[in-house]
Amino acid sequence: MSVYAHIYDASSLPEHSTSVDFKLTHYPLKGTSLSQLRVLIAGGGTGGHIIPALAVARELVAHHAAEVLFIGTARGMESRLVPEAGFNLRLVDVGQLKNVSLITRLRTLMDLPRAIFACRRLIREFKPSVVFGVGGYASGPAMAAALQLKIPAMAFEPNAMPGLANRLVGKRVQAAAVNFRSAAQWFNNAEVTGIPVRPEFFTLQPPTAAAPHLLIFGGSQGARIFNTHLPQIIKALLDAVPGLTVLHQSGARHFEPTQAAYAATGADPSRWQVQPFIDNMPARFAQANLVMARSGASTVAELAAAGKPALLVPFAAAADDHQRRNAEEMVKARAALLLDESDLDVQGKLLAALVSLLQSPERLVKMAAAARTQAHPDAAERIANRLQALAQS
Numbered sequence: 001m002s003v004y005a006h007i008y009d010a011s012s013l014p015e016h017s018t019s020v021d022f023k024l025t026h027y028p029l030k031g032t033s034l035s036q037l038r039v040l041i042a043g044g045g046t047g048g049h050i051i052p053a054l055a056v057a058r059e060l061v062a063h064h065a066a067e068v069l070f071i072g073t074a075r076g077m078e079s080r081l082v083p084e085a086g087f088n089l090r091l092v093d094v095g096q097l098k099n100v101s102l103i104t105r106l107r108t109l110m111d112l113p114r115a116i117f118a119c120r121r122l123i124r125e126f127k128p129s130v131v132f133g134v135g136g137y138a139s140g141p142a143m144a145a146a147l148q149l150k151i152p153a154m155a156f157e158p159n160a161m162p163g164l165a166n167r168l169v170g171k172r173v174q175a176a177a178v179n180f181r182s183a184a185q186w187f188n189n190a191e192v193t194g195i196p197v198r199p200e201f202f203t204l205q206p207p208t209a210a211a212p213h214l215l216i217f218g219g220s221q222g223a224r225i226f227n228t229h230l231p232q233i234i235k236a237l238l239d240a241v242p243g244l245t246v247l248h249q250s251g252a253r254h255f256e257p258t259q260a261a262y263a264a265t266g267a268d269p270s271r272w273q274v275q276p277f278i279d280n281m282p283a284r285f286a287q288a289n290l291v292m293a294r295s296g297a298s299t300v301a302e303l304a305a306a307g308k309p310a311l312l313v314p315f316a317a318a319a320d321d322h323q324r325r326n327a328e329e330m331v332k333a334r335a336a337l338l339l340d341e342s343d344l345d346v347q348g349k350l351l352a353a354l355v356s357l358l359q360s361p362e363r364l365v366k367m368a369a370a371a372r373t374q375a376h377p378d379a380a381e382r383i384a385n386r387l388q389a390l391a392q393s
Contacts, residue, residue, distance in 0.1 A: 036065065036066070036067055037060070037064050037065065037066040037067070037129050037130075037387075037388055037391055038066065038067045038068075038069075038126065038127060038128045038129045038130075039057075039060055039066050039067070039068050039069075039128060039129065039130055039131075039132055039387055039391075040068075040069050040070075040071060040122075040123065040126055040128035040130075040131045040132065040142070040146075041053050041056070041057060041068060041069070041070045041071070041132045041134060042070075042071045042072070042119070042131060042132070042133050042134065042138050042139045042141075042142030042143060043071075043072065043078075043133055043134040043135050043136035043137070043138050043139030043142070043165070044070075044072040044073070044076040044077060044078030044082075044134065044136045044137070044138065044139075045072075045073070045075070045076040045077065045078075045135075045136035045137055046076070046077060046136070046296075047077055047081075047298060048158055048159075048296050048297040048298045049076075049134045049135045049136045049139075049158070050072075050076065050077050050078045050081055050082070050134070050136075051081070051196075051298060052134070052156065052158060052195050052196045052298070052379075052380075053070070053078075053132070053134040053156070054081065054082070054085050054087070055196030055197075055379075055380045056132070056156075056196060056380050056383045056384055056387075057070075057085070057087055058085075058380070059196075059380040059381055059383070059384040060384045060387065060388075063381070063384065064384060064388050066388075068087055068088075069087075069088050069089075069090065069126050069128070070082045070087055070088065070089040070090070071089070071090050071091075071092060071119065071122060071138050071142050072089060072090075072091060072092075072136070072137070072138045073091060073092065073093065073094050073136075073137045073138050074091050074093075075137070076136060076137060076138075078136075079091065090122055092115055092118045092119060092122075092138055092141065092142075093115070094115045094137040094138050094140070094141055112141065115141040116141045116144050116145050116148070117145075118141070119138075119141045119142040119144070119145035119146075120145040120148065120149060122142075122145075123142075123145055123146060123149055123151060124149075128146075128151060129152070129391035129392075130151065130152045130153070130154060130387050130390050130391040131143060131146035131151050131152070131153045131154070132153075132154050132155075132156065132387055133146075133153065133154070133155045133156065133165065133166065133169065133173070134156045135155075135156065135157065135158070135162075135163045135165055135166050136163070136165065137165075139155075139165040139166070140164070140165035140168060140169065143155065143165070143169045143173065144168075144169065147169065147172050147173070152174050152175075152390045152391060152393065153169070153172075153173045153174055154173060154174060154175040154176060154177065154386065154387055154390055155169060155170060155173045155175075155176040155177070155187060156176070156177045156178075156383065157170075157176065157177070157178045157179065157183045157186070157187070158178075158179045158195050158297030158298070158301070159179070159180070159183065159297045159320075159322040159323075159325065159326055160179075160180040160182050160183055160322065160325035160326050160328070160329050161183070161320045161321065161322040161325040162183055162186045162187075162320075163319060163320060163322070164319075164320070166186065166187075167186055170186040170187040170188065171186075171187065171188050172188065173187065173188055173189075174188070174189060174390055174393075175188070175189045175190075175191070175386060175390050176188065176189060176190040176191070177190070177191055177193040177379075177382070177383045177386060178190050178191070178192055178193070179192070179193075179194055179195045179297060179300075179301065179376075180192070180325075180326070180329050182325070182329065191382070191386065192376075193376060193379050193382045193383050193386070194301065194375070194376020194379035194382075195297060195298060195301035195376065195379055196379045196380035196383070197298075197301050197302055197305040197375075197376075197377075197379070198282065198302075199377075200282035201282050201285065201302050201305035201306045202305050202306075202375065202377045204282060204285060204286045204306045204307070205286065206307075206365075206368065207286065207287055207288065207289055209287070210243065211242070211243025211244060211245065212241060212243065212244050212245075212289040212290070212358050212361070213244070213245050213246075213247070213287050213288050213289050213290075214244060214245070214246045214247070214288065214289070214290050214291075214292065214354070214358065215247050215249075215284055215285065215287070215288035215290070215291045215292070215293075216230055216246065216247065216248040216249065216291075216292045216293075217249050217278070217281075217284075217291060217292070217293045217294075217299070218249060218250070218251060218293070218294060219251075219293075219294055219296065219299070221251045221252075221253070222249060222250045222251020222252075222253070222254050222258075222276075223251075223294060223313075223315075224254065225313070225341055225344060226248070226250075226292070226313070227248075227250050227251075227254045227257070227258040227261070228261075229344045229350055230246075230248055230262075231258065231261035231262045231264070231265055232265075233350060233351040233354075234246065234262055234265055234267045234272055235265045235266060235267040236351055237351060237354055237355065238267055238268060238271050238272070240351075240355045240359075241354075241355060241358045241359060244271065244358060245271050245272070245273075246271065246272040246273070247272075247273050247275065247278075247284060247287075247288075248262070248272065248273070248274045248275070249274075249275055249276075249277065249278050250274050250275070250276055251276060251277070252276040252277055255274065255275075255276035258274050259274040262274055281302070282306070285302070285306045285308055286306075288308060289309075289358070289361070289364055290308075290309055290310070290311065290354075290357055290358060290364060291303060291308045291309070291310045291311070292310070292311045292312075292313070292354070293310055293311075293312060293313075294312070294313060294314065294315050294323060295312040295313075295314045295315075295323040295324070295326040295327035295330070295336075295338075296315070296318075296323060296326070297322075297326060300312075300326045300327075300329075300330060300374075301375075301376075303330070303335070303336075303371055304330075304335070304371050304372065304373075304374035304375040304376075305372075305375045305376075305377070306371075307368045307369065307371050307372040307375070308368060308371055309335065309336065309357070309363075309364045309367030309368050309371060310330065310335065310336040310337070310367075310371070311336065311337050311339065311353060311354065311357065312326075312327040312330060312331075312336045312337070312338050312339070313338075313339050313340070313341060313343075313344065314326070314327045314338070314340070314341075315341075316340070316341045316342075324338075324340075329374075330371070330374065333370050333371070333373060333374050334366070334367065334370040335367050335368075335370040335371035335373075335374060336367070336371075337353060337357065339353060
């Protein structure tokens with residue numbers, strides 16, 4: 001039985017659940033004046049979509065006295081992060097179109113009108129002044145519903161290559177906020193606002209330690225390819241760069257085997273450290289002369305805000321190859337070096353790239369300065385102001 005026409009209350013979502021068998025609910029208006037700025041934020045899925053959206057939501061509440069409602073799906077990170085942040089969330093069941101079988105894609109296309117209908121009903125209940133689509137599963141149906149109901153709509157695109165939902169609505173929305181200028185071509189009335197990043201990243205000072213420090217960061221879950229290849233070269237890397245220290249974030253699932261792989265190399269244990277997760281990322285960025293990382297939108301924005309030179313290895317399976325596009329933009333700005341995943345399999349290539357960068361402090365300083373030119377310290381404020389202006393237009 002299809003449940004695409006249903007809207008669900010996220011408060012009934014069990015922790016870590018991906019089930020959509022919830023009681024049908026309606027959004028209460030809480031007696032708020034309809035003259036108040038009301039913003040419906042639609043989408044999510046990954047942290048790259050929902051974390052910036054939450055920053056914008058906080059800005060809207062703090063400086064525009066807005067009432068904010070999120071709409072997402074049970075499978076996305078919004079099902080946990082939005083309630084934790086204190087915002088209301090309503091869930092719709094939206095099928096997948098990308099990286100799925102033909103049968104699943106056809107089923108999604110057949111049921112898509114019901115998802116749009118569910119979003120239309122939610123919009124009529126909440127009566128938003130403006131709808132803000134941040135990409136991800138729920139963004140497409142919600143933005144389509146807003147356009148049908150002639151509610152002002154604004155898209156947010158953190159990547160250099162927009163996702164499918166944003167590409168479908170990009171030329172029909174009234175405005176868009178993008179992180180990379182190259183993404184503006186996909187949208188009507190686009191402005192380069194950047195991605196909201198924690199303020200701590202913008203105040204970091206260059207590292208003062210005499211010896212260089214390398215931070216290897218594979219995202220919150222770690223990167224298996226980093227965990228495999230870095231232990232293979234760690235001893236040669238430490239021998240080639242005097243005084244170098246390394247911090248490698250492996251992800252909780254891969255911590256023990258990654259640490260064991262480092263230890264088995266015989267490399268000086270006082271010069272390397274493996275951690276499952278890094279809590280205070282700004283502090284770790286501050287210590288690093290070079291960061292080796294994936295090139296998701298949020299990571300790239302944090303590197304720019306912190307002014308950190310980077311060796312970027314895009315996740316090859318990322319939708320629309322958007323991580324490669326993000327990395328290419330940083331390379332174009334002369335803030336990063338790019339290696340493909342396949343390059344890590346080439347004997348000596350990763351080692352040579354890291355040694356070349358770490359032995360060139362003047363180059364790292366120039367790359368750091370170039371990274372800061374890509375930063376947008378007022379991104380959340382600018383996006384919130386655009387949403388208010390769009391609502392009043």
